[in-house]
Amino acid sequence: MTTYIVRRLLWLIPVIFFVSLITFTLMHATPGGPWDRDPSARQVDARTQELLNSRFGLDKPWFINISGGNPLDSQFLNYLWGLVHLDLGPSYRQRGLDVQAILFKPSEGKPFFDSKFGYSARLGLLALGLAVVFGIPFGIIAALNRNTIIDYITLFLSTIGISVPNFVLGILLIIVFAGQLKIIKIVQANWSAPGAWFIPAIILGFNTFAYITRLTRSTMLEVMQQDYIRTARAKGLANRVVVIRHMLRNALIPVVTIMGPALAGLVTGSFIIESMFAFPGMGRQYVMSIQNRDYSMIMGTTLIFALLIAVANLTVDVIYGFLDPRIKVGD
Amino acid sequence: MTAQANSLQQPLGLQTISRPPRSLWSDAWHRLLRNRAAIAGAIIILFFIAIAVFAPLIAPHNPLKIYDGKGFLPPAWVTRGPNGKAGEPQFLLGTDSLGRDSLSRTIYGARVSMVVGFVPVLIILVVGITMGLLAGYRGGRTDNLLMRLGDIIYAFPDLLFFIIVMTALRDTPIGQALNGLILLFAALSIVNWVGLARLVRGQVLSLRRKEFVEAARMIGSSDTRIMLKHLLPNCLGPIIVSTAFSIPGMIITEAVLGYLGIGLRPSTDPHAIFITSWGSLLLDGQTAINAQYWLLIAPAICVALVVLGFNYVGDGLRDALDPRLAGTE
Numbered sequence: 001m002t003t004y005i006v007r008r009l010l011w012l013i014p015v016i017f018f019v020s021l022i023t024f025t026l027m028h029a030t031p032g033g034p035w036d037r038d039p040s041a042r043q044v045d046a047r048t049q050e051l052l053n054s055r056f057g058l059d060k061p062w063f064i065n066i067s068g069g070n071p072l073d074s075q076f077l078n079y080l081w082g083l084v085h086l087d088l089g090p091s092y093r094q095r096g097l098d099v100q101a102i103l104f105k106p107s108e109g110k111p112f113f114d115s116k117f118g119y120s121a122r123l124g125l126l127a128l129g130l131a132v133v134f135g136i137p138f139g140i141i142a143a144l145n146r147n148t149i150i151d152y153i154t155l156f157l158s159t160i161g162i163s164v165p166n167f168v169l170g171i172l173l174i175i176v177f178a179g180q181l182k183i184i185k186i187v188q189a190n191w192s193a194p195g196a197w198f199i200p201a202i203i204l205g206f207n208t209f210a211y212i213t214r215l216t217r218s219t220m221l222e223v224m225q226q227d228y229i230r231t232a233r234a235k236g237l238a239n240r241v242v243v244i245r246h247m248l249r250n251a252l253i254p255v256v257t258i259m260g261p262a263l264a265g266l267v268t269g270s271f272i273i274e275s276m277f278a279f280p281g282m283g284r285q286y287v288m289s290i291q292n293r294d295y296s297m298i299m300g301t302t303l304i305f306a307l308l309i310a311v312a313n314l315t316v317d318v319i320y321g322f323l324d325p326r327i328k329v330g331d
Numbered sequence: 332m333t334a335q336a337n338s339l340q341q342p343l344g345l346q347t348i349s350r351p352p353r354s355l356w357s358d359a360w361h362r363l364l365r366n367r368a369a370i371a372g373a374i375i376i377l378f379f380i381a382i383a384v385f386a387p388l389i390a391p392h393n394p395l396k397i398y399d400g401k402g403f404l405p406p407a408w409v410t411r412g413p414n415g416k417a418g419e420p421q422f423l424l425g426t427d428s429l430g431r432d433s434l435s436r437t438i439y440g441a442r443v444s445m446v447v448g449f450v451p452v453l454i455i456l457v458v459g460i461t462m463g464l465l466a467g468y469r470g471g472r473t474d475n476l477l478m479r480l481g482d483i484i485y486a487f488p489d490l491l492f493f494i495i496v497m498t499a500l501r502d503t504p505i506g507q508a509l510n511g512l513i514l515l516f517a518a519l520s521i522v523n524w525v526g527l528a529r530l531v532r533g534q535v536l537s538l539r540r541k542e543f544v545e546a547a548r549m550i551g552s553s554d555t556r557i558m559l560k561h562l563l564p565n566c567l568g569p570i571i572v573s574t575a576f577s578i579p580g581m582i583i584t585e586a587v588l589g590y591l592g593i594g595l596r597p598s599t600d601p602h603a604i605f606i607t608s609w610g611s612l613l614l615d616g617q618t619a620i621n622a623q624y625w626l627l628i629a630p631a632i633c634v635a636l637v638v639l640g641f642n643y644v645g646d647g648l649r650d651a652l653d654p655r656l657a658g659t660e
Contacts, residue, residue: 022487026495026496027495027499029503159642163639164638171627174620175620175628179620271587272590290592291592306486
């Protein structure tokens with residue numbers, strides 16, 4: 001088990017390397033430099049561009065320095081060296097700020113969870129929590145009442161939840177709840193009120209909720225036909241005990257496996273949901289960097305998202321190995 | 332003795348009056364036709380294909396025509412919109428900020444979604460099946476290369492890759508071709524062919540030691556013939572199912588990218604085939620979500636319907652081609 005975890009952790013290194021290589025190459029394949037692409041602002045003259053380039057190291061070769069001097073003094077290798085020191089480089093648009101400071105540093109005197117990363121993490125966890133807390137019981141109830149109206153309603157809801165992209169659902173819910181019924185405000189001035197978090201979290205987590213419901217239902221149905229359930233019933237155990245102790249324990253294992261992809265879905269879903277609600281998190285920051293073409297921000301945030309997803313998948317695989325003794329992840 | 336012979340003949344007699352044998356495929360076809368959700372999904376898809384193809388005939392207005400002073404009209408049945416204007420019968424779903432007909436623009440948007448659903452799939456099928464067959468049958472270096480390439484592509488979260496590609500290469504010649512659609516097709520194909528190739532490879536690995544393949548090799552069939560005539564038909568079921576499920580994902584991706592403003596570039600050229608997409612329409616409508624919400628409703632419902640349709644057909648195909656799985660999910 002330890003060997004397996006270590007091997008998976010080491011696998012993160014090539015993952016991060018390739019993600020940064022691809023991102024770096026694509027970002028540098030863009031025509032023009034980072035300074036001349038803002039038509040609304042005053043254009044930067046040639047001398048200033050030169051100074052800016054040399055200050056941000058953009059006058060150096062991309063990958064390998066072959067024109068003399070230190071061969072390792074190239075943009076990509078310097079970037080990687082920065083990564084090792086947890087330094088994602090300066091932002092091109094928000095002058096004087098480093099990428100990691102924008103993402104991880106809270107404003108003066110606030111705790112860490114008030115940073116952009118902290119906001120997104122809290123929203124994501126709330127969405128995941130809601131999806132699990134509602135998804136699993138819905139799945140169980142549907143399976144126990146198979147082929148009744150309850151089952152059909154649950155199946156219908158979860159099919160919609162899987163099929164309808166969450167931003168479409170978000171738009172429709174905003175129109176109904178904010179535009180027509182005026183129950184919520186679209187642009188929250190104040191995110192310290194806990195109630196404001198629920199609508200974005202529900203929309204963000206709805207796809208995950210639907211997947212969990214469907215998966216719980218189908219694995220429950222499978223487990224219900226197993227011999228040991230018949231044995232448990234034959235022993236005369238109460239229905240409640242059979243359901244909770246014997247069925248649920250085994251039915252929940254597959255649900256754990258979708259947590260990795262679910263987290264990836266929450267990350268990518270956050271771009272849109274956060275922009276839609278003007279939520280001060282990392283996803284909205286990412287979309288804004290794309291619109292401003294702030295290349296170092298885009299690269300840094302992409303790397304952090306990729307790392308998050310890779311770590312989540314790893315954690316899920318390890319937990320899976322602990323939960324289900326039939327699976328030997330070490331081999 | 333005679334009694335025994337009779338009892339033996341009885342079952343034989345029964346067999347001759349049973350239904351004529353049906354092939355595996357026609358069996359699956361009949362199962363699919365009995366699946367009401369799949370039929371409903373197919374009807375939705377055909378409906379939107381028809382809209383996409385005949386958009387110029389169906390659309391009541393030119394989607395680019397700006398009607399002066401008719402901006403932000405509410406839908407036709409609204410007598411007093413949030414801005415005090417009344418709907419006009421000629422603009423059934425109202426107009427956008429510039430006074431362009433909302434319904435016509437939504438109709439033209441179907442073209443992009445349909446093309447994004449079907450064109451990359453063709454590329455993915457050709458590349459994925461070829462690579463999968465070669466990797467699975469030949470093994471060795473091809474196989475290794477495929478698996479390592481897959482590892483790299485899997486490591487990169489899909490949507491992040493699309494966003495990076497579309498942002499970085501937007502102003503290059505390839506990014507401008509066909510309003511950016513060519514670049515989108517390329518990005519979708521690069522990410523999705525690996526999954527299909529791995530699926531085919533797995534199927535081929537499990538089949539290539541089977542007797543019918545040995546027999547084919549014995550009578551001197553070439554490798555190409557074995558791959559195309561013997562292995563490929565046996566992999567078709569999973570290929571069809573996985574393809575059907577990959578289409579809605581690509582349509583959603585296009586809509587998301589359009590909504591982020593890095594998908595198809597909305598065109599003002601009256602001769603362009605692809606004028607706007609549902610994603611871009613949602614982006615346009617987003618700015619006025621409070622007051623002019625009707626701009627969002629039609630494209631949002633269209634995206635949802637198309638994706639739902641493809642998912643229903645995908646479910647139906649899976650149940651039809653692999654009856655053991657029917658109803659488990």
